[in-house]
Amino acid sequence: MCQKANDLPSRAAKLAKYLGEEFSGCPQMTLKALQETFGVVDHNVFRAATPLAGGVARGGEVCGALLGALLFVGMLCGRRKLERTGESKDYSKCMELSIKIYDEFKQVYGSVRCKDIHLRLFGRVYDLRNPEDLKIFSESGAMNKCADVMAKAAEIAARHIVKESFNV
Numbered sequence: 001m002c003q004k005a006n007d008l009p010s011r012a013a014k015l016a017k018y019l020g021e022e023f024s025g026c027p028q029m030t031l032k033a034l035q036e037t038f039g040v041v042d043h044n045v046f047r048a049a050t051p052l053a054g055g056v057a058r059g060g061e062v063c064g065a066l067l068g069a070l071l072f073v074g075m076l077c078g079r080r081k082l083e084r085t086g087e088s089k090d091y092s093k094c095m096e097l098s099i100k101i102y103d104e105f106k107q108v109y110g111s112v113r114c115k116d117i118h119l120r121l122f123g124r125v126y127d128l129r130n131p132e133d134l135k136i137f138s139e140s141g142a143m144n145k146c147a148d149v150m151a152k153a154a155e156i157a158a159r160h161i162v163k164e165s166f167n168v
Contacts, residue, residue, distance in 0.1 A: 009158040012037040016065075016154035020147030026064030027052040027071065030150045034072040034157060045075055055114025058128035063114045065150040066105050069157035073098050076161065097164055104156050109149070121145045 016033035023029060027049040035041045049071055055061040077094040085091045106112050110120060118125045122145065126137040137143070 013155035027068035030068030060115035
């Protein structure tokens with residue numbers, strides 16, 4: 001593997017951390033970091049990631065950083081046309097890669113749920129739908145720890161993408 005490809009996971013992680021600290025929005029910043037790192041940008045997908053923040057509509061469910069990483073994987077290798085999943089090579093390839101990323105992310109954080117990751121990182125769960133909790137979350141610097149999660153999600157995804165030798 002060339003040196004440039006070996007650098008992609010680190011570059012994606014650094015960019016995700018910067019974007020996360022500067023702008024917040026876990027799925028969008030993770031997705032944006034991967035898009036920019038690999039040079040595969042789609043503004044509509046970036047926009048579509050908006051409501052996935054805070055564990056989907058700030059509900060604390062699946063971590064937005066993981067969702068952003070998986071959205072990028074879908075951009076690279078997802079099903080391109082309407083066809084049955086069992087007949088789609090794109091679907092199978094994309095799912096295999098997504099499972100690897102999901103499983104590694106879960107191994108690192110012990111869960112893929114935003115609420116569980118909050119508890120692990122902050123010792124408490126923030127209700128991001130509650131304006132008071134959201135304010136405390138923002139003012140406490142918690143977003144910087146979330147930016148670390150974005151960096152890790154981007155790094156994991158980029159590493160697996162490079163390992164699978166996608167032509168991007």
